[in-house]
Amino acid sequence: MIISTIAFYLFAAMTIASAFMVISAKNPVHAVLYLILAFFNSAALFVLLGAEFLAMILVVVYVGAVAVLFMFVVMMLDINFTQLRQGFLQYLPIGGLIGIILMLELIFVVSGWALSPDAMSIGASTASASSDLTNTEQLGHIIYTNYAFLFQTAGMILLVAMIGAIVLTHRQRPGVRKQIIAKQVGRRPEDSMAVRKVEPGQGV
Amino acid sequence: MVEFWDIYLLPALIIIGEILLIVVPLLVAVAYLTLYERKVMAVMQLRKGPNVVGPFGLLQPLADGAKLFFKETVVPYGANKVLFLLAPMVTFILSLIAWAVIPFGENMVLANINVGVLYLFAISSLGVYGIIVAGWASNSRYPFLGALRSAAQMVSYEVSIGFVLVTVLLCSGTLNLSGIVESQKGSLGLLNWWFIPLFPMFIIFFVSILAETNRHPFDLPEAEAELVAGYQTEYSSMAFALFFLGEYANMILMSGICTILFLGGWLPPADIAIFTWIPGVIWFGIKIAVLLFVFIWVRATLPRYRYDQLMRLGWKVFLPFSLLWVVATAGFLVYFDKIPA
Numbered sequence: 001m002i003i004s005t006i007a008f009y010l011f012a013a014m015t016i017a018s019a020f021m022v023i024s025a026k027n028p029v030h031a032v033l034y035l036i037l038a039f040f041n042s043a044a045l046f047v048l049l050g051a052e053f054l055a056m057i058l059v060v061v062y063v064g065a066v067a068v069l070f071m072f073v074v075m076m077l078d079i080n081f082t083q084l085r086q087g088f089l090q091y092l093p094i095g096g097l098i099g100i101i102l103m104l105e106l107i108f109v110v111s112g113w114a115l116s117p118d119a120m121s122i123g124a125s126t127a128s129a130s131s132d133l134t135n136t137e138q139l140g141h142i143i144y145t146n147y148a149f150l151f152q153t154a155g156m157i158l159l160v161a162m163i164g165a166i167v168l169t170h171r172q173r174p175g176v177r178k179q180i181i182a183k184q185v186g187r188r189p190e191d192s193m194a195v196r197k198v199e200p201g202q203g204v
Numbered sequence: 205m206v207e208f209w210d211i212y213l214l215p216a217l218i219i220i221g222e223i224l225l226i227v228v229p230l231l232v233a234v235a236y237l238t239l240y241e242r243k244v245m246a247v248m249q250l251r252k253g254p255n256v257v258g259p260f261g262l263l264q265p266l267a268d269g270a271k272l273f274f275k276e277t278v279v280p281y282g283a284n285k286v287l288f289l290l291a292p293m294v295t296f297i298l299s300l301i302a303w304a305v306i307p308f309g310e311n312m313v314l315a316n317i318n319v320g321v322l323y324l325f326a327i328s329s330l331g332v333y334g335i336i337v338a339g340w341a342s343n344s345r346y347p348f349l350g351a352l353r354s355a356a357q358m359v360s361y362e363v364s365i366g367f368v369l370v371t372v373l374l375c376s377g378t379l380n381l382s383g384i385v386e387s388q389k390g391s392l393g394l395l396n397w398w399f400i401p402l403f404p405m406f407i408i409f410f411v412s413i414l415a416e417t418n419r420h421p422f423d424l425p426e427a428e429a430e431l432v433a434g435y436q437t438e439y440s441s442m443a444f445a446l447f448f449l450g451e452y453a454n455m456i457l458m459s460g461i462c463t464i465l466f467l468g469g470w471l472p473p474a475d476i477a478i479f480t481w482i483p484g485v486i487w488f489g490i491k492i493a494v495l496l497f498v499f500i501w502v503r504a505t506l507p508r509y510r511y512d513q514l515m516r517l518g519w520k521v522f523l524p525f526s527l528l529w530v531v532a533t534a535g536f537l538v539y540f541d542k543i544p545a
Contacts (some may be wrong), residue, residue: 003212029287029340033337036333037360052317052318053319053322056319056323056325056326057322057324058328059326059329060322060325060326060329062331063326063330063357064325064326064329064330064331064362065329068355068359069335071333071336071355072336072352072355072356074338075336075348075352076352088508134318134379135318135319136318136319136379161533179512179513181516189431
């Protein structure tokens with residue numbers, strides 16, 4: 001199909017271009033918006049591969065939640081742009097060095113990449129046996145049948161990370177007056193009201 | 205050439221025709237929803253509502269639209285122009301593209317995709333961008349505060365909407381919206397719809413879509429008493445109109461989703477001859493109109509929530525409750541071996 005080929009090159013080019021704009025945009029809010037564009041185009045690439053579930057999850061999780069938080073933080077930053085650009089040359093050597101090291105590491109990892117034969121056979125068997133199932137069902141079968149323990153472990157690690165982040169950032173501030181709804185709802189007229197008979201000329 | 209016509213051009217033209225067939229009635233519905241809202245609220249407040257333009261005020265929405273169209277678009281001096289103009293378009297377009305997967309009747313759907321529910325969830329989670337970008341690009345205090353509030357609000361209520369969707373998916377066993385409606389088909393008619401076994405979820409979903417569409421009593425992003433008009437403060441003319449249309453189209457969309465998930469979509473309320481004669485689209489429309497009535501009713505009745513109470517309701521009440529209900533539903537289905545194949 002020629003149209004899907006054209007679509008692939010379009011979305012791929014857009015992904016790379018917007019990813020480049022993320023790191024080169026001067027305004028951080030624009031950078032986040034380009035990041036969102038990159039996520040969108042990657043989701044479109046997933047759709048072209050026939051992985052519609054992954055595409056939707058990518059949009060829901062990354063665009064709908066993660067990028068909103070980025071946006072939230074970045075919008076509230078008070079940035080002086082001229083000051084930001086001053087240190088560019090000063091930090092260029094060390095930044096470039098870190099970039100090169102990361103690049104080399106990636107090359108080592110990718111060149112030494114090998115899938116275990118077990119994983120290959122599992123993937124092949126599930127994909128061939130259930131080709132009439134929908135995308136979602138196939139993923140469900142693989143995650144919850146073949147990799148149930150790994151999946152649960154990943155969930156536990158994320159839970160621990162979440163609790164850790166909350167514990168680290170939680171502050172107990174004394175002296176803050178909070179609304180306690182249960183207390184408010186639990187109030188009775190007899191606790192808070194008194195009916196008095198006021199004699200004329202005497203007051204309460 | 206003939207081949208090119210058959211394979212590419214003709215299907216494209218058919219799809220464009222179908223899109224117009226959805227979008228044009230939708231925009232008319234949005235226009236008349238504003239009139240519906242004003243009339244219903246007028247009756248609730250013992251007023252007459254719009255009754256001057258046309259018979260019974262029926263031409264009022266057109267007059268309003270024409271008025272907005274001929275106003276001048278003002279872009280504030282300090283605004284980020286591109287984003288300022290992009291934001292209303294994003295809101296409007298997002299409110300339209302979600303309709304691609306909504307089944308109006310049996311086989312009456314533009315794109316019958318297998319991940320329909322996720323698609324809707326994804327699109328509705330994007331709605332926050334129109335507002336947050338508008339608030340930031342306006343370069344003004346009130347819109348910015350409104351946008352921040354709205355972002356926090358929409359993100360919080362989406363979580364419980366997600367859990368409500370999961371319970372419905374557990375019961376119907378499919379992510380396809382037509383499949384969800386089909387799963388509510390049965391000899392009992394309206395008693396087969398999911399709103400009976402999942403009644404608490406139905407209520408949570410309805411309250412959450414009120415918050416998701418920034419409607420009363422959760423319309424804090426545009427709380428006029430404290431924020432002028434929230435994120436819309438700097439907008440005028442068609443840019444404002446696009447926000448307005450987007451918001452009302454979203455209300456119809458959310459009512460439609462609620463109808464599909466809980467009220468049996470296009471299915472008639474009973475399997476009796478006189479009900480089955482009426483086409484499914486009409487039933488779908490009637491159910492949406494009833495839910496929209498509740499939207500307006502709530503607006504005319506309830507006072508606005510305070511911001512911290514809104515957050516408390518989302519995170520401390522709805523989230524734990526819906527999570528518990530997901531676990532309970534899953535446990536019930538597994539224990540009684542009722543999981544749909």
